[in-house]
Amino acid sequence: MAVRVGVLGATGAVGQRLIQLLEPHPEFEIAALTASESSAGKTYRQAAKWRVDSPIPDDVAEMTVSATDPDEVPDDVDLLFSSLPSSVGEQVEPAFCEAGYVMSSNSSNARMADDVPLVIPEVNAEHIDLLEVQRDERGWDGAMVKNPNCSTITFVPTLAALEQFGLEEVHVATLQAVSGAGYDGVSSMEIIDNAIPYIGSEEEKLETESRKLLGEFDGAELSHNSVEVAASCNRIPTIDGHLENVWVETEDDLTPEDAADAMRAYPSLELRSSPDQLIHVFDEPDRPQPRMDRTLGDGMAIAAGGLRESTFDLQYNCLAHNTIRGAAGASVLNGELLLDQGYI
Ligand SMILES: NC(=O)C1=CN([C@@H]2O[C@H](COP(=O)(O)OP(=O)(O)OC[C@H]3O[C@@H](n4cnc5c(N)ncnc54)[C@H](OP(=O)(O)O)[C@@H]3O)[C@@H](O)[C@H]2O)C=CC1
Ligand SMILES: N[C@@H](CC(=O)OP(=O)(O)O)C(=O)O
The missing domain is CATH 3.30.360.10 (Dihydrodipicolinate Reductase; domain 2)
Structure with missing residues (x-):
């Protein structure tokens, strides 16, 4: 069964690439989309100025965008991809992890934190186990892995x-x-x-x-x-x-x-x-x-x-x-690593 995933910052440039990569992905099923308050409540088609080089997927286009708040994301979403501006990520990403969500984030906030794994799977997949230290130190049920710049x-x-x-x-x-x-x-x-x-x-x-x-x-x-x-x-x-x-x-x-x-x-x-x-x-x-x-x-x-x-x-x-291997694709790959290593 596919893992239910959500995209934070789904209407942005990287968010759109994430949707392009996740929609046909056999292991993941898009179940939640978030953006700013000005997009919340709109359908994705209304909220996103779609600019990716493939058509907007029909089922995603009709989904309702919610605010970027842990209370607005269904509990049965097992994995979040974050492509928020780093100033926003810094404020809200920890709240999602504290609420129990496992997150693969592309935003630059916390990349250099001692207990946050910064991972390119082909280079340093073993760093993912820093999540055990992170969970111990922060008391999170969730977890946060970052991809680099x-x-x-x-x-x-x-x-x-x-x-x-x-x-x-x-x-x-x-x-x-x-x-x-x-x-x-x-x-x-x-x-x-x-x-x-x-x-x-x-x-x-x-x-x-x-x-x-x-x-x-x-x-x-x-x-x-x-x-x-x-x-x-x-x-x-x-x-x-x-x-x-x-x-x-x-x-x-x-x-x-x-x-x-x-x-x-x-x-x-x-x-x-x-x-x-x-x-x-x-x-x-x-x-x-x-x-x-x-x-x-x-x-x-x-x-x-x-x-x-x-x-x-x-x-x-x-x-x-830069927007595939360097951003959205890098986050998806880290999501696949989290799944492969049993973190979701
Ligand atoms: N563009 C790129 O190639 C790369 C970007 N990055 C990083 O990825 C992240 C996203 O970049 P990019 O997609 O270009 O940015 P965009 O500005 O295109 O998109 C930002 C997204 O975040 C949402 N957002 C903005 N403000 C808030 C808020 N206060 N609360 C909740 N959601 C909010 C926007 O929603 P709304 O539409 O409603 O405003 C939108 O979905 C950044 O951290 C960036 O540095 C990293 C590597 C490459
Ligand atoms: N700064 C990079 C893109 C980017 O947003 O990087 P970061 O993920 O470190 O914020 C560029 O301009 O090409």
Whole structure:
């Protein structure tokens, strides 16, 4: 029987992607949709300005949107996906977990909290058991797992593949699509014929979340990886797909060929939304490119290319679909992990 799920922030850009991924999902059944007070009481069709590249599912369109309040969500909903603005998530997500709901959240609040697992299943699935510590400390029947920021998700799997060579120092420069800022985030007059070399708080997120993801969980505490990460973030006028330039220094010798082999061999998982091949390595020096490569593995794969020696041991480019692998798909995958690991 399918698990009954709810989406918090269902009318937003990420909420719509969640609905697109959840509606055909065989393990999940959409049973509740929430948004702000101004959407509550409306049908989903009335409340959401649907902009995803597939038709709004008929049965979802006629559902009534409720306020984002634990009392408004049916008790038999077993799993919540949250795509709320982080300022709202910070206020309401803990109340849902306290009320007993298990939650897979995409919002940035609490990602760095000591007792909140920040998970990319193919990289650090074992961190999910930090939920036991969380439940002990917070007295929750529910639980909260987070996925990282979309730019963090793009480069961390490639670092995980290179970890065997001893990561010392990483520099990353991003070229981020406008969808990452949400529909109303960047105006056309700002971004067309332009690039903006600033995205608020983004650099710090890449630098800190990557070290948490690559950290060790000993069953009681999580220690963060000591690799030095320096990030520089830029907004460019692509619609979807964050492209990143990465420079890596390693303790052991590392050739571009070794790096390509390690990335290609890095395993995926058996979870439904994991791609068959997690990291797709291009031999062509001018790939990956956002428009051509963002839908690899149904938008859940990481693409890499341009592997070469430079002033660093290794330099390369990588790419992921920011609203699928970087947001909604990442949350769905964490939901599948919660189910697989018996948390729901
Ligand atoms: N866009 C992207 O690519 C990415 C976004 N994220 C993160 O995901 C989250 C959602 O982003 P995005 O979908 O772009 O945001 P949107 O602004 O498009 O959507 C926000 C959603 O939250 C609801 N909401 C807003 N205020 C409240 C409130 N006070 N109480 C309850 N619900 C409220 C909105 O409802 P209503 O329609 O009624 O206003 C809407 O459903 C953010 O934390 C963002 O940082 C992360 C990675 C990528
Ligand atoms: N800041 C990211 C998207 C985002 O919302 O990130 P976060 O999930 O960390 O809030 C971007 O602009 O592309």
